[in-house]
Amino acid sequence: MAETILEVNDLHTWFGKKKYRFGKRKGEFKVYRFGKEKGQYKGGKVIRAVEGLSYTLNRGEALAIVGESGSGKSVGVSTVMGLTHSGPTTRVTGRVTFKGQDLLNTVSDPKEAGLFKKHAAIREKEFRAIRGDQISMIFQDPMSSLNPTMKIGRQIVEPLLWHKGKLRQEIQDEKKRLLNEGGKEALKAHRKDLRMRNFARARGLKLLEEVGIPSPETRFNNYPFEFSGGMRQRVMIAMALIGDPDLLIADEPTTALDVTVQAQILSIIQKMRKRKNTSIILITHDLAVASSFCDRVIVMYAGRVMEEGSMADFIRCPAHPYSQGLLNSTPILGDERARLEAIQGQPPDPRNLPSGCPFSARCTKCMELCTREAPPKTQLTPGHNVYCWLCAGEKVQEKEADING
């Protein structure tokens, strides 16, 4: 059994509004308006971006999260990163465990903690120590994700310099190695290289070369505007990988790039993954990319998981009508059809999700039960689960009997 890196359990992320705020107590879903209680959050006031997301990720494994725009993929990972956390207008519940450490309960709004303000600040500090060091993220848009007035070299080495523990350790190791090999003279000769800044710089240069940026020495001192989109995405990758993370979250890393650059970028990430045994969460629209890259897949729709399973199972026999629709709308080389088959309609308004299955309005196989009750989890094969009444078997009869009786 491989080591579990990340475990997400029943994650909910809800967004309120300025007018309608969440209650002060943790996990409370009551709404207040101008301090007056307005009851539980109902439709129309709150965006339920993520509703009950659960998954586990082992070391070295790659997980794809796919789905249409606005299905909660990005919010889901940004909650895991702690970039979205509970506040007056945001509510996060559930459990995120990273290498045995509960992350969600480290990120609490100081206000929410009330008397324990100091405590909350310390916990936030602990999370910061993990963020960018053990978990790092590649963002979607390379054009706006780099600080325009800072040299890229500095931006790349920042995660290292901000988490000094690893760096110190490595410098100590290097010192020992030098001492063993060349004695004190060697140590003296390399004294400059052993300074934290220079050491980090050397690492950054090496990494820039690895991600395929020619003449890294000069490029290191360039500004972002002197790079093209593909080059910037490489810089972003170098930045995410410099801390040797255990978990790399790639939020649509290739969406803004053209196809040839896409392939290069993905192969860089793949290479790194192989060598360092990094776990990866890849968020993408592109099923072709996901299937070539990932071991497992989660299909999300309207903030909910529709289907999850190993990539092979999913491609061979997608069970959920939504998954089938997604696969049908993927172009295949050599396909002679004039038009791709698209799923009819639009995703539902996240403020006003229908009761029952969120996909029911667009589903061609929709039954009466689907519009009333949310489908239960059904296991098809070990690890391959689907949330659909069609696959629920006898549960359908039970439920219908329940309703009628």
Next chain:
Amino acid sequence: MFKYFLKRLGYIVLAVFIISALTFGLLQLAPGNYLDTQRILQQSYSSATMSDQMRAEWEKFYGMDKPALQRYADFLINAVQLKFGPSYQYSNQRIEDIIARTLPISARLAFSAILVALVIGIPLGIIAAIRQNKILDRVVVLISMIGSSVPAYVMAIACTYFLGLKLKWLPTIGWGEPKHYIMPIIALSLGPIGTVTKYTRGTLVETLNQEYIRVARAKGGDFIRVTFKHALRNSLIPLITVVGPMLASLTVGTVFVENMYAIPGLGQYYASAAVNRDYPLVMATTLIFAIMVMGMNLLVDMVHAFLDPRVRVSLTTKGGK
């Protein structure tokens, strides 16, 4: 970069020349002249009037008898050597001496006011941006709005009344000691404080919403690093473009406050020169202000280029041609 600087300097020289010609021409077209107004004034309060002979002598003394073009040529030749000749109203003082004495006072005043505005306005703006939409932010925004909408002379009166008359902390009039600077600076800096605060808040809020700020947080940056290392620099760049011209216009626009506190600054001379048709002084002060405004703009562009690498590159490529 240097080439670009020289080019801009060339433009400034050209612009100053054109401004001098325009000002000179306009002054020629303006009705009345210094000697005639003096004559009428004298008639009004004494029986002894300026005789025609005296007038002719004065004219000769000031060089008013020569044709306009020649006078302009003389002016230009002298101006290049920084000689502006005697002032009409202060005939015992040369204009270059007046300016050398008064300009530093006005400039010091304007500079201190801007400095105060930056020292107070930027932190206020930062606080407001960080506590965006919270009560503290609302209070700061309200104060800055009031600050930038109250004119300096109203503020000067309020200062005199409260700090000078009621509390008796500061002298209401007089010049020479540091304490005399305090009230004028308060009066002058209030508007800029409001502007700087509003600007800092606005740009910082915008910058904090940028994607690269999220990235910096994802890298594990703490509040201080993210706000000050990543956001602040980018949000202060637009501020520089406001502060430079503000400084120039403040040096010119201290007339009211200088009058109110009887400060021997340039603003006072400028106003009285225009009223009394003291043409040489008008010419000299106009040119100085023109040079200051343009110089400030050049300085702003240089600082801008220094802070923003993108601008630096665009300037060098344009300037290189």
